[in-house]
Amino acid sequence: MEEPEYTVASGSETTEEKPSPLPNIAVGIDIGTSQSSVAVWKGSEVELLKNQKNRKLMKSYVSFRDESPSGGVTNHLSNEHEMLSGDTIFNIKRLIGRVDTDPVVRASKNLPFLVQTLDIGIRPYVAALVNNVWRFTSPEEALAIFLVELRLMTEARLKRPIRNVVLTVPVSFSRFQLTRLERACAMAGLHILRLMPEPTAVAMLYGQQQLKASQESMGGSEKIALIFNMGAGYCDVAVTATDGGVSQIKALAGSTIGGEDLLQNMMCHLLPNIFKTHGVKEIESMALLRVATQDAIHRLSSEISVQVDVDLGDGLKVYKVVDRAEFEEVNKEVFEKCERLIIQCLHDAKVKAEDVNDVIIVGGCSYIPKVKNLVTNICKVSEVYKDINPLEGAVSGAAMEGAVASGITDPFGNLDLLMIQATPLAIGIRADGSGFVPVIPKNTRLPARKDLCFTTIHDNQSEALIVVYEGEGKQAEENHLLGYFKLMGIPPAPKGVPEINVCMDVDTANVLTVLAGVVMPGSRTPAVPFMQVRMPMIDDAQGWCAEALNRTYGATMDLVTLKKA
Amino acid sequence: MNYCNRITIQPTVAPNSLTYPRIRPNFVKLQIQNYGSSSLLKIKASINNDNNNFVSSKSELTLYEVLGISESVSIVELKRAYKQKARKCHPDLSPPDQVKEYTKRFIMVREAYEMLSDPVTRAIYDRDLAKGISFAFSTSRRYCHRSHYDQVSEEKKKWKRQWESQLAELEKKSDGKKDKGNMAWAARVRQRSNH
Structure with missing residues (x-):
């Protein structure tokens, strides 16, 4: 752990006694x-x-x-x-x-x-x-x-x-x-x-609660929980298995959907296309509509139907009675997407809904009845887990991880926790044409180190371009470009002969290192020094890079996966 | 049992996998070197020298031994053993200067667990062990590369091809044993899905 590089400039009194038993806890x-x-x-x-x-x-x-x-x-x-x-x-x-x-x-x-x-x-x-x-x-x-x-x-x-x-x-x-x-x-x-995916942080807290409970009841077995987190911007799902303080993320799924989408859809439903030019007047009307809509959505959590009555100025008025069914219909797509994420996460975790011991719903949207219903329906439970505050679970778990990762121990065993995280997205390279070949599949437990073999597509191909992507798409372009480098000095050989080994390493701090090297048949040593690159290595304008590479080199430096006999 | 102190996995996977010949042995062997306290130095030396010959194995561990369990354990015990091992060698719980070593040990333990916690791969592995083939541990080979659900069916085929001959042989040898084996497997599957 590094020492802080600065002193506190303002806002903090340095006169009082230092809380010495708490060294730099993250x-x-x-x-x-x-x-x-x-x-x-x-x-x-x-x-x-x-x-x-x-x-x-x-x-x-x-x-x-x-x-x-x-x-x-x-x-x-x-x-x-x-x-x-x-x-x-x-x-x-x-x-x-x-x-x-x-x-x-x-x-x-x-x-x-x-x-x-x-x-x-x-x-x-x-x-x-x-x-x-x-x-x-x-x-x-x-x-x-x-x-x-x-x-x-x-x-x-x-x-x-x-x-x-x-x-x-x-x-x-x-x-x-x-x-x-x-x-x-x-x-x-x-x-x-x-870095902790939000549901992983919630899983950390859940793991600690289960540890405490099992200590009190002297015993306990592995518990599986599904965590559904939907805030204003993002929706995440995780399946975690915890036993005796050791928690392992079995699968993660997530998407950019959240309360903001519900709000935007609802505003659009109440008054389509009002906002176009960012004029001062327009901003004012927009603000009024936004606040009124937000308020209506909040009230719909406890009421069956609410009345929206707002004067947007310039004779523009919105008066409408909205009921829950209407709200749910307007946001049908968002809720369906939520359902798909849960189903996908259970599938990836190879866990059946019946095997889930606890269902935890957190995030600002957890108060919406439809959200609660869709989660409990898929997981076939009538009750959700109650011991985690929907708005404080993630940050509490993060604080626990901070203490564990800072090497803090608790005399009462409250910090005998271990969270084995998983990668939320697959990491791989472009190969087999413009395909995406994962080297580290999604939901691989961290730390991880995996490799795959590729080979050349041309006779006497001396260079290979390793283009690293992250995501879930089958085609390379559907994923996020993380970086690229050229492997040089492949000895002359017919296509399909040199073995190009691409290894990826993700440590517990989630740092990704990509290594690549070439081995010739019959040899036990790399033909050229292997290359090691930390990713991501590119800045903005990622789309351009991939395009430019493709334009400049075409398929001259492409790779295919090596088929084993 | 604390194997962690004795196990030296081949230091970095990439250089090490680069040293494989084109025609590979079926399995990469787990290297254990009884260097005692000097083993960490050896690892570091090897990391710095990629072309080192660290194939000089003195003994091997089965996946069961990696997890410190017997071959007859149930999935529940297996999970427990894995979690105990994870506590011992997860890098989050390591002394700050030994993160690399802990990382390697943990990856090994985790992949042994992933292999054995899947009834399909465990059954194949068990048969393999029974035949006395030294089944190897690898931090990177395709056998452990199963976490992606989509790959499973494809890999099963691969497995099938690979082991067909040996399975046939095995079945010829012991028809009686076969039923028993299958039952145990089914029991394991049930246990797993009931869990």
Whole structure:
């Protein structure tokens, strides 16, 4: 563990006694699309930290209204509309690490702030409207500002500098997106000790609860839980098996669907196509409609039908009675997607619904009756697990992992935990034409090291291009490009003879290393020094790279999988 | 039993797999070297020297031995043994200076578990052991490459082809044993799905 490289500049009193029994424990941070929280292991249990407004859950946004930007940790909104006047950037987690051709980015264009896309596969810009000027920034910068606030708040509460963090992330995040998160953290002076998919963090907490329960009842056997997490931006599913404090993720599944989609669909249903030009008047109407719709959705969790009555100005009024069935019909596709994720996750885990001991539903959308119904229906249970707070589970698990990974032990055995994580996406290379051949399949337990053999497609082919992708698509282009390198000096031989070995290694900190080398038949040593590359190695504009490679080299340096006799 | 202290897996998979001849032995052997406390140094030396000849095995471990269990254990016991081993050698729980060694040990334990926890591969492995073929452990070969569900059916075929001759031989030898074996397998399958 590295020493902090800085001293705390402000916000924290350094005069009081240092909490010496707590050396640099990594804190758990949950950056949500809508709300964020910080938690830390405090001696014998997890504590969520509160900001100056005494809140554990802080809205994830950055306002550019004042001289210096301020985020949802310190800022206090007098009402919801303030966040929607165009001068505040939110939903950052939905934008970070995406390119401007991404459908998720394009769907963000009817938010009150500006998401500018040029549709050429580069990073989108976001802009806040301040004094009638659009001030541009990037999603990473905005997130970094927010993270600095979180860090300062945490340092003030814990009275020590913070550097190491365990960050929860959506299952569907690609490694490229994770690098953007890392960059934002680095800008904020934070070092990511571990990344945890959100349901994995919840599984950690569940594992600890089961450990405690089995200690009390003297015994216990393996328990299988399905975790369904749906927040504002993302939906994740995990199947975990836990026994005696050791938890293993059996499968993960995730997608970019969440409360934001429910809200957008509903707004569109109430008033189609109102938002086109980002005029000041329009932003105001939009804000009014958004708040009214959000409120209606919240009320529909407890009421069968609600009334939406809002005056958007300029004679534009929305008056409508909406019932639950209508809400569910409007969002049919979103809910169906949720169902598919659960079914897929159970299938990947090779677990039958009947074998699931506990069903855990977390995230902001867990309050929606339809969400609860669809999960319990698929898992064939009548009750969901009640001992995990839907909004605090992920950050609590992250704090536990932070303590375990920082080498903290608990005299009462409350930290005798081990979480064996799994890869949410397959990692492989382009081969067999433009196909995607996974080397490390999805849901491989970490740490992992696997290799596959490939061979040349041309006689006397002296070079091979190793193009590394991550994802679930059958074709290479359907996946996220992570990087590429050229293997050179393949000795002259007929096609199909040289053995090109591609090995991938993912350690517990989720660092991916790709190795490649060539062996000639009959030889026991590599023909040329093998190559080792840490991935991802590319910056923005990933789409262009793949295209350019293809244009420049075509199939001259292609590979096929080596068929074993 | 703590094998971890004695096992030296071939240090890095890539260089080591690069050293395989074109016509490979059926299995890559698990290397155990009784170097005692100096084994860590040996590993480090080997990592730095890719072309090292670390094929000088002195003994071998079966997958059961890797997990420290007998060949007759039930799936429940197998899971328990795996979790105990995981606690001993998961890199998250390692001393900071031994993360690499722990990682290798853990990968080995995990893949042994993944192989044995699948009734299909375990049955094949058991028959193989019974025949006295030294079934090898590999950190990377296709046999362990099963976590992707889609691959399973394809791999089963591969397995089938590979072992057909040996199975036929085995069945010829012991018709009586065959039934028993099948029952045990079925029992294992039931146990697994009931679990």
